[in-house]
Each structure stands twice: as structure tokens, then as C-alpha cells.
Amino acid sequence: xxxxxxxxxxxxxxxxxxxxxxxxxxxxxxxxxxxxxxxxxxxxxxxxxxxxxxxxxxxxxxxxxxxxxxxxxxxxxxxxxxxxxxxxxxxxxxxxxxxxxxxxxxxxxxxxxxxxxxxxxxxxxxxxxxxxxxxxxxxxxxxxxxxxxxxxxxxxxxxxx
Numbered sequence: 001x002x003x004x005x006x007x008x009x010x011x012x013x014x015x016x017x018x019x020x021x022x023x024x025x026x027x028x029x030x031x032x033x034x035x036x037x038x039x040x041x042x043x044x045x046x047x048x049x050x051x052x053x054x055x056x057x058x059x060x061x062x063x064x065x066x067x068x069x070x071x072x073x074x075x076x077x078x079x080x081x082x083x084x085x086x087x088x089x090x091x092x093x094x095x096x097x098x099x100x101x102x103x104x105x106x107x108x109x110x111x112x113x114x115x116x117x118x119x120x121x122x123x124x125x126x127x128x129x130x131x132x133x134x135x136x137x138x139x140x141x142x143x144x145x146x147x148x149x150x151x152x153x154x155x156x157x158x159x160x161x
Contacts, residue, residue: 008137011037011068011075012105014061014120014129018050019098022060023158025086029099030064030160032082037075038067043132046152051126056096060155063104063132072106076116079103104129127152 013033017025023045033039043063050056068075079101086099104120111118123129127150133139 008105009108010040010065010105011103011107012063012065012133012136013079014063014100014102014104014123014126014132016059016061016100016128017098018057018059019096023155025099026060026062027158027160028086029082029101030158032085033064033066033101034160036068036078036082039064040067041065041136042158043135044157045155046128046131047155048128048150048152050096051150059128061128061132061152062158063129063136065136068106072103072109072111072116072118073113075103075106104133126150 015026015029017029019025026045030039030042041064045060045062047058047060049058083099083101088098088100091097102120103116103118104123106118109118120129123133130139131152131154
């Protein structure tokens with residue numbers, strides 16, 4: 001059964017990459033996420049143009065739902081470790097990245113800290129999150145999306161096990 005967005009009880013992450021072998025970067029992120037959680041659902045992979053900083057390669061994006069037993073801050077620390085392990089380096093905000101993993105929803109919780117906002121502060125404005133998310137969660141009730149002229153193209157699926 002598909003859940004609705006309000007108070008979504010699961011843990012949903014958005015993954016993106018636009019450096020190197022983008023699909024392989026997503027696959028490697030899934031392998032690493034499996035070490036700290038149980039990956040339950042995986043969306044298709046979508047290609048999208050970069051937002052805000054346009055002079056960069058297109059991104060490959062996907063959404064996953066995981067089972068995670070610890071806190072949202074613990075998950076954030078785990079994600080930052082995975083990003084660094086896979087080779088992500090600090091660059092300009094919204095710039096190119098080897099791997100980017102964002103927490104979209106966490107067990108129906110609302111978190112507002114300097115280092116973490118849940119639900120993700122801007123997910124409703126990102127078609128590269130909305131489209132893959134719609135494969136996992138029923139978002140048909142949402143009428144307040146701000147996606148303007150954004151486009152995504154489905155690129156297939158990833159098998160990582």
C-alpha cells in the first residue's frame with residue numbers, strides 16, 4: 001500500500017550524482033547505505049538538469065526508502081561518512097558532486113536544526129525528487145508543487161546486490 005506524504009512513517013532519501021560514472025556512483029551509495037540500514041524500496045534513475053548553478057553536467061537522481069534504527073542525526077552523520085568515503089569533496093553550494101544524499105522524510109518527524117531540516121526544506125520544488133518519490137509514495141494529493149519548467153528523463157534502474 002502506498003502511503004501519503006503527510007506524516008510519512010518511513011525514512012526516505014534522495015540520491016544524486018553528476019561527476020564521473022553517475023549511475024555507478026548511485027550504485028556505490030546504495031551498497032554503502034545497505035551497511036548502515038536496510039534498503040527497502042528503490043525508485044528508477046532519472047536524469048535532470050542542474051538547478052541554480054546551471055553550468056555543470058546533468059544529474060542522475062533517485063529516491064530510496066530505508067529501514068533505519070537510530071536517530072535522524074545519526075543518519076546524517078552516516079550519510080556524510082558515506083559521501084566522504086565515496087569521494088565527495090567540498091565545493092560551491094549547488095555545484096557538481098560525485099554523490100549527494102539528502103534526507104527527505106524521517107519517520108514522520110519534523111526536525112529544524114542548523115545542520116538538518118526534515119522534511120527536506122525544498123523537496124516540493126524539485127522535480128528530480130518528486131518524480132522518483134511518486135514511485136514510492138502516493139503524492140497525488142499534493143497541489144502545491146513549484147516545479148515550473150523542470151524536466152526529468154527516466155534512465156532505467158539500478159541493481160546493486
